[in-house]
Amino acid sequence: MKVTPLCSLFGSCGGCKYQDISYEEELSIKEKALRDLLTGTIEGLDPLVFEPLVPSPELYYYRNRLDLTFRRDREGRWRMGFMLENTHKLEDVTVCPIARKEINDFLPKLREEATVKAVAGEYRNANLTVRVGEEGKVAWGGIGRRSLRMDPENYFSVTIRGRRIFYSLDTFFQANLSILGKVADTISAGSVWTPETVFLDLYSGVGLFGLALADLAKEVVMIESGYDSVRLAKHNIAYHKLEHVKVFEGQVEKLLPEILSALRGRHCVALIDPPRSGLYPSAIQTLNQSDGISALFYLSCSPESLSRDLASLKDRWKIERIIPFDFFPRTRHLETLVCLGRL
Numbered sequence: 001m002k003v004t005p006l007c008s009l010f011g012s013c014g015g016c017k018y019q020d021i022s023y024e025e026e027l028s029i030k031e032k033a034l035r036d037l038l039t040g041t042i043e044g045l046d047p048l049v050f051e052p053l054v055p056s057p058e059l060y061y062y063r064n065r066l067d068l069t070f071r072r073d074r075e076g077r078w079r080m081g082f083m084l085e086n087t088h089k090l091e092d093v094t095v096c097p098i099a100r101k102e103i104n105d106f107l108p109k110l111r112e113e114a115t116v117k118a119v120a121g122e123y124r125n126a127n128l129t130v131r132v133g134e135e136g137k138v139a140w141g142g143i144g145r146r147s148l149r150m151d152p153e154n155y156f157s158v159t160i161r162g163r164r165i166f167y168s169l170d171t172f173f174q175a176n177l178s179i180l181g182k183v184a185d186t187i188s189a190g191s192v193w194t195p196e197t198v199f200l201d202l203y204s205g206v207g208l209f210g211l212a213l214a215d216l217a218k219e220v221v222m223i224e225s226g227y228d229s230v231r232l233a234k235h236n237i238a239y240h241k242l243e244h245v246k247v248f249e250g251q252v253e254k255l256l257p258e259i260l261s262a263l264r265g266r267h268c269v270a271l272i273d274p275p276r277s278g279l280y281p282s283a284i285q286t287l288n289q290s291d292g293i294s295a296l297f298y299l300s301c302s303p304e305s306l307s308r309d310l311a312s313l314k315d316r317w318k319i320e321r322i323i324p325f326d327f328f329p330r331t332r333h334l335e336t337l338v339c340l341g342r343l
């Protein structure tokens with residue numbers, strides 16, 4: 001059934017794909033596309049492992065971050081908006097119905113403040129990032145060196161499973177805060193946790209899952225390569241005075257073998273949440289070879305790299321559950337949680 005898109009730029013902006021159909025139809029299209037891709041790539045995949053797509057509690061006004069191009073045109077006017085897909089054309093944006101209301105309300109002020117800053121610094125173009133936390137405070141950056149840096153008193157935050165988690169303009173953070181609790185609850189509900197468990201939060205960012213699930217584990221070990229995210233992870237650990245949680249700065253494929261050998265004999269549960277490109281072959285090799293990890297959760301924002309990686313993991317891991325989560329309603333994107341157990 002066709003519905004009227006909320007956004008006047010729908011069809012040209014390229015950010016949303018499904019504003020013109022009902023949410024039920026969007027969910028079933030996404031669910032089928034994931035099932036077709038994974039069953040087509042992973043030989044022998046049991047169709048019973050697929051679970052229904054978990055809808056987003058918020059269908060519009062959910063994104064806590066917008067990235068906008070800001071530039072001066074030939075006539076000297078300042079333009080602020082999105083680059084149209086596969087073009088060099090800038091579409092001016094005054095409202096984005098998938099961005100949080102606080103961000104939309106802030107856009108006129110953002111244009112004003114960015115203009116003042118760009119003129120003062122003699123910039124002609126910039127990539128602006130504007131973000132908001134659960135408490136509704138908006139901040140932006142992108143003009144000038146270190147303009148995305150924030151002081152701790154200005155960090156954004158969200159509370160997941162009773163624990164406040166801080167993030168900043170210069171760190172990765174999940175775009176849809178409304179669905180994060182459901183993912184953390186699904187991971188926590190598995191029967192894999194024991195009082196002795198070491199939880200490995202790999203590609204941890206600011207420590208969202210390591211912190212939200214810290215009470216389930218005797219020890220939490222996070223690995224994250226981004227300097228700014230590690231800084232926030234340390235802030236989060238210190239804020240909650242969690243002495244059993246540690247973060248290591250570096251690449252999973254480099255640090256994991258050594259960390260696992262130090263944890264030999266311990267009961268480990270790992271969450272991997274890599275960037276869109278998925279896992280390096282050496283990381284897959286480590287996960288396949290390490291008997292210490294008895295349960296693995298793979299959270300992925302790219303069905304394509306997920307299907308490739310699962311095809312390489314499936315001879316050592318049993319794919320037990322595949323649970324899609326609609327982190328990005330109205331867009332073509334889909335997040336997937338896969339629960340794996342040792343074969």
Ligand SMILES: C[S@@+](CC[C@H](N)C(=O)[O-])C[C@H]1O[C@@H](n2cnc3c(N)ncnc32)[C@H](O)[C@@H]1O
Pocket residue numbers: 172173174202203204205206207208209223224225226229250251252253273274275276
């Ligand atoms: C999809 S994000 C997930 C972050 C976190 N789990 C969360 O939900 O907020 C991926 C994170 O992996 C980090 N990263 C990218 N490549 C990495 C690597 N090779 N080793 C460790 N971390 C990496 C990025 O900086 C980013 O913070």
